[in-house]
Amino acid sequence: MPQNIVIIGAVALGPKAACRFKRLEPDSPVILLDKASRIAYGGCGIPFYVGGDVADIAGLQSTAFHMVRNPAFFHDLKGVEARPDTEALAIDRAAKTVTVRHLPTGREETLAYDQLVIATGSSPRRLPIPGMDLPGVHTVGNLDEAEAIKNAVAAGKANAVVVIGSGFIGLEMAVAFADMWGLPVTVIEVCDQVLPGVTNPSLAGIARHHMEEKDVVFRLAEQVTRIEGDGKAERVVTNKGTIEADLVIVSVGVSPNSTLAKAAGLAVSDRGGILVDATMRTSDPAIFAGGDCVEVQNLVTGRPVVLPLGSMANRQGSIIGDNLAGGDSRFPGVVGSGACGSSTSAWPAPGLTLEGARSAGFDAVSTQVMASEPGPFYPEHAPDVPGAGGRARHQAGARRPGGERLRRRPGRQDQHRGGHAAPPADLGRRLHRGSGLFPALRRGPWTFERPRQRRRQHPGRPQPRHRRGGLRPIVGRGRLLRRLRHRLPRTAAR
Numbered sequence: 001m002p003q004n005i006v007i008i009g010a011v012a013l014g015p016k017a018a019c020r021f022k023r024l025e026p027d028s029p030v031i032l033l034d035k036a037s038r039i040a041y042g043g044c045g046i047p048f049y050v051g052g053d054v055a056d057i058a059g060l061q062s063t064a065f066h067m068v069r070n071p072a073f074f075h076d077l078k079g080v081e082a083r084p085d086t087e088a089l090a091i092d093r094a095a096k097t098v099t100v101r102h103l104p105t106g107r108e109e110t111l112a113y114d115q116l117v118i119a120t121g122s123s124p125r126r127l128p129i130p131g132m133d134l135p136g137v138h139t140v141g142n143l144d145e146a147e148a149i150k151n152a153v154a155a156g157k158a159n160a161v162v163v164i165g166s167g168f169i170g171l172e173m174a175v176a177f178a179d180m181w182g183l184p185v186t187v188i189e190v191c192d193q194v195l196p197g198v199t200n201p202s203l204a205g206i207a208r209h210h211m212e213e214k215d216v217v218f219r220l221a222e223q224v225t226r227i228e229g230d231g232k233a234e235r236v237v238t239n240k241g242t243i244e245a246d247l248v249i250v251s252v253g254v255s256p257n258s259t260l261a262k263a264a265g266l267a268v269s270d271r272g273g274i275l276v277d278a279t280m281r282t283s284d285p286a287i288f289a290g291g292d293c294v295e296v297q298n299l300v301t302g303r304p305v306v307l308p309l310g311s312m313a314n315r316q317g318s319i320i321g322d323n324l325a326g327g328d329s330r331f332p333g334v335v336g337s338g339a340c341g342s343s344t345s346a347w348p349a350p351g352l353t354l355e356g357a358r359s360a361g362f363d364a365v366s367t368q369v370m371a372s373e374p375g376p377f378y379p380e381h382a383p384d385v386p387g388a389g390g391r392a393r394h395q396a397g398a399r400r401p402g403g404e405r406l407r408r409r410p411g412r413q414d415q416h417r418g419g420h421a422a423p424p425a426d427l428g429r430r431l432h433r434g435s436g437l438f439p440a441l442r443r444g445p446w447t448f449e450r451p452r453q454r455r456r457q458h459p460g461r462p463q464p465r466h467r468r469g470g471l472r473p474i475v476g477r478g479r480l481l482r483r484l485r486h487r488l489p490r491t492a493a494r
C-alpha cells in the first residue's frame with residue numbers, strides 16, 4: 001500500500017533516501033523539503049568552487065550527465081516532490097504530521113507522514129568572540145556562503161585572508177585562496193599542529209610544510225580573541241598578536257542540527273547527535289535520521305561519534321531508502337578515516353590518532369610509512385618533495401580579477417582524474433571499491449596508529465573489533481589493506 005514519506009533536508013542524505021525509496025516503491029508519494037533555495041549539491045566541492053576548479057555554482061548541483069538537480073529534475077526524473085525554501089517548524093509525532101513554512105510567502109501548511117526522515121545536517125560552529133558578525137567574516141557551510149566568499153574574492157575585495165581553524169575544510173579553503181587566487185593566507189590554529197585530532201604531529205608537520213611552500217603562513221598554538229574593523233573585518237586579534245585581514249574564514253567544526261528532533265522528544269546525545277540504531281531509526285520507529293545530524297558507532301573504539309562526511313550521508317541515505325520500503329539494511333559504523341590534500345600531496349587519516357587511541361583505552365604505538373605514487377620508475381615521480389605524489393601532470397590556468405594570468409599546479413580535482421588523492425571518505429567504503437582513499441593510502445606518507453591491546457576495561461561498552469583477533473604489526477601495505485578489507489563487515493564495504 002502506498003505510504004506518505006516526508007524528508008526534511010535535501011542536500012546529501014535526503015535526496016539519496018528519497019531516490020532510493022522511489023526506486024523501490026514508485027507509487028508512494030515523497031516530499032523532500034529544505035529551507036535553503038539550492039538543494040542536492042556536493043558540499044565537498046565548495047573549496048573547488050571557491051578556488052575556481054568548478055567555475056559555475058550549478059556545477060556542484062549537477063549530475064554526471066550535466067543535469068542540475070533542481071525541483072524539475074526531481075519531479076520529472078525521480079517522481080519526488082522537492083520543495084526548496086520550505087522550513088520544517090515542528091514535528092507532531094502523535095498526529096504524524098510536520099508543520100512547514102514556505103519562506104518566501106510565509107504560508108504555513110501541515111504535512112501528514114507515514115514515515116519521516118530527518119536529514120537536517122549540521123551547521124558550522126561560530127566563535128563566541130567580538131567581531132563575528134562583521135562583513136567579511138564567513139563560515140563555510142552551504143552554497144550561499146560559498147557564493148558570498150567567491151564573489152568577494154572575484155570582486156577584488158579580498159587582499160589578505162585569515163582562516164581560523166586548520167581542519168580538513170580550513171586547509172582546503174587555505175589552498176583555494178593561496179593556490180588559485182594567489183592571496184596571502186594566514187591559518188590560525190589553537191592547537192600546536194594542523195589537522196588536530198585527525199592525524200599525528202609528524203604527518204601534520206609535513207602537511208604544514210607543504211602548504212608553507214605555497215606561502216601559506218601558519219600561526220599554531222594561538223587563540224583568536226576578537227575580529228576588529230570599522231564596519232567590516234580589517235584585522236584578527238589573537239593572544240599573541242594582530243594580523244591584517246579583510247576576509248576571515250571561520251572553520252572550527254560543525255554542530256549537528258538536532259533542535260527539531262529534540263523538540264519532538266526524540267533521543268539526542270549530549271553532543272547534539274540524534275541517536276539512531278543500525279537501521280537508522282530514531283527512538284521513534286516511524287522516524288529515521290542520518291547524515292551530519294546523527295551519532296554513529298566508531299568500529300574501533302566502540303564509542304558513539306559524530307562523523308560529518310558526505311560519503312557517510314550518502315551511504316546512510318541509501319540504507320534509509322531501503323528501510324523505508326520495508327527492508328532491513330544496516331549501517332554498522334565508521335572507522336573515521338579521511339583524506340585531504342593540495343596540488344601535489346595527500347594527507348590521509350586512516351582512523352584514530354595516537355592520542356585518540358590512547359584516550360580510548362588502547363596501548364597504541366604509531367608507525368609512519370613514507371611512500372610515493374606513481375612508482376619510482378615513472379618519469380613523473382618526484383621523490384624530492386616530502387609527501388609528493390608525483391609532479392603535476394599539466395598546468396591549469398586561472399585568471400585573477402586584475403587580468404593577470406596565474407599558472408598553478410592542478411588542484412585536488414585534477415589529482416582525482418589522475419587517480420591520486422581522495423576527498424574525506426570512510427575506509428569501509430573506499431577500500432572495498434579500490435578507489436578514492438585507496439590510492440591516497442597507497443601513496444602516503446601516512447601513519448597508522450595500531451591498537452595493540454586494551455589497557456582499561458569499560459564494562460558495558462560494546463567490544464571493539466580488534467579484540468576478536470587484533471590488528472597485527474604493520475609489515476607491508478598490501479597485507480595491512482587485505483586485513484582491513486577482511487575485517488570490515490560486508491555491509492560496511494558496499
Ligand SMILES: Cc1cc2nc3c(=O)[nH]c(=O)nc-3n(C[C@H](O)[C@H](O)[C@H](O)COP(=O)(O)OP(=O)(O)OC[C@H]3O[C@@H](n4cnc5c(N)ncnc54)[C@H](O)[C@@H]3O)c2cc1C
Pocket residue numbers: 008009010011012013014033034035036042043044045046047086087088089119120121122123140141142169257260290291292293308309310311312313423424425
Ligand atoms: C566546505 C565543505 C567541504 C566538505 N568536504 C567534504 C569532503 O571532501 N568529503 C566528505 O565526505 N564530506 C565533505 N563535507 C561534508 C559534507 O558536505 C556533509 O557531510 C554532507 O553534506 C552532509 O549531508 P546531510 O544531508 O547530512 O546534511 P547537510 O548537507 O548539512 O544538509 C542539511 C540540509 O537540511 C536543511 N535543514 C536544516 N534544518 C531544516 C529545517 N528545519 N527545515 C528544512 N530544512 C532544514 C539545511 O538547510 C541543509 O540544506 C564538506 C562540507 C563542507 C561544508
